[in-house]
Amino acid sequence: MEGKSLTYQFKTAGIVIKLIVINLAVFLLVNLTAFLLEIPREQLAQWFVLPDTFGELIVQPWSFITYSFLHFGFWHLFWNMLWLYWFGGFVLNLFNSKRFLTIYLLGAISGGLYYVLAYNFFPVFSTTTGYLIGASAAVRAIVIFIAAYNPNTEVRLIFFTVKIWHIGAFVVLLDLIQLPTSGNAGGLIAHLGGAVFGYVYAIQLAKGNDIGKWFENVMEWFENLFTPRTKKPFKKVHRTTPAASGRSNAKPEKTNNQKKVDTILDKIGKSGYDSLTKAEKDFLFKAGKED
Template sequence: MAAPNLAYQFKMANVLVKLIVINVAVFLIINLGSFFFSVSPQFLTRWFVLSDSFDTILIHPWSLITYGFIHFGFLHILFNMIWLYWFGQFVLNLFTGKRLITVYMLGALFGGLLFVLAYNLFPVFAERRGFLIGASGAVTAIMVFIAAYAPNTEVRFFTFNIKLWHIALFLFLFDLVRIPTSGNAGGMMAHVGGALFGYVYAVQLAKGNDIGKWFENFMDWIANLFKPRKKKPFTKVHRTTQPTSKRSKTKGEKSDHQRKVDAILDKIGKSGYESLTKEEKDFLFKAGKED
């Protein structure tokens, strides 16, 4: 009964928990597989890590995304999942799980693209060959996205409060200064690529431009491919007698609901999430569930 119970719990978990579980599951499969079959993790993942070669990417285009779920070292996945869980909760407080996935996936994509471009354009990488793994670029995208969208949100750090944008800026600058000396310059470039995407996405979204909508539509299309088609039963159609005034009232109620959500989001952008009253937090939470 344990396996079905775990499957049910996974199904009922939110998107953030599912992302972490998938990353951990892939990590265990890779490490246990390499142990039992006496092969290197690189051998098991050679089709899914991101190469610095354009030719290899043309053969394995999915690697621009799949590398973001692969980790070899325990500390590597540990810190990535801690940051993912911490910043991901702020995203879910304001947005749907679908948007969290969008930022994660596209953050990995743009982080990977900058990694590949750096290895092929910058002379400093001319004598190096490498591959990219890890969720760092995707996690950095989530971190910068929420820090740019709600910069004044404050979190408690020991005895004082600190704003999200201060944390994100410190971590981003820390990555930048480590590029020449870390020995993992390619990985740092992926962080930068994810951060740039997260920032642009947040700024455009605040202006009303959802540049990630196309990816959400693409995910919906993929999901619909695996949904069984139900045969529609024959039904007799009757002319509706619903008064026009009732329909108009429903539309008015929806617009009032959306105006209240927008007002709360504006308040978060100006004063931070902690400035909300309990009633506003409850209303925003229920609104997110309805979406």
């Protein structure tokens, strides 16, 4: 029963919470497995980290996305998820979960491309090898996207208030300052790759050009590919219809519960299932069980 409850809570959670849970689950799985089997984490996750050579990338192209769900260090995971939770709320106040996920994943891919190109074309990396892990590039894309799209949003930082573009500019400037002296230059370049994508996406979207629409369509295609046609996000709930004219035994009014169901179904029709609040999802779920 508890397992079903947890599964239901995950399914009805927002996209930010889902991403945090997935990142945390992968972190625990990799680190605990490596510990119990006495296997180096790098060896265990070698097919999911992003390598720095084109030869390796050809045989594991999926690593452009999988690397962004891997963290070997707790604090690396903690700070990435904190930034994701904080700025994810700003994005979801304006856009739906599908666009949020598009920014996140394309930001990861952009960061990965910057990383690979830097290691193969910049002389400073000619004597080093490495791999890329972590959600930093994807999170940077989220941060810079909202900082560019809605720059004048004000954020309270303990004792003072700043505009959100100030935070975006600060994190990018910090990465640039650290780049020449940091031992993680490749990772910082990936941060910049995510930031560049977030900025370009926001600017183009403000002009009416949705450069991420194609990716949303790809995700939708994959979702339909693995989802049975009969499967629905909630159990069947009937919408009441007016009784045929001339029937004297029809109920003149809907029950309060059915009115609420109809209102929720209308909201789904206009804004999608993810637009529902947790209370509305719970109510619809219970109504479906009683049907």
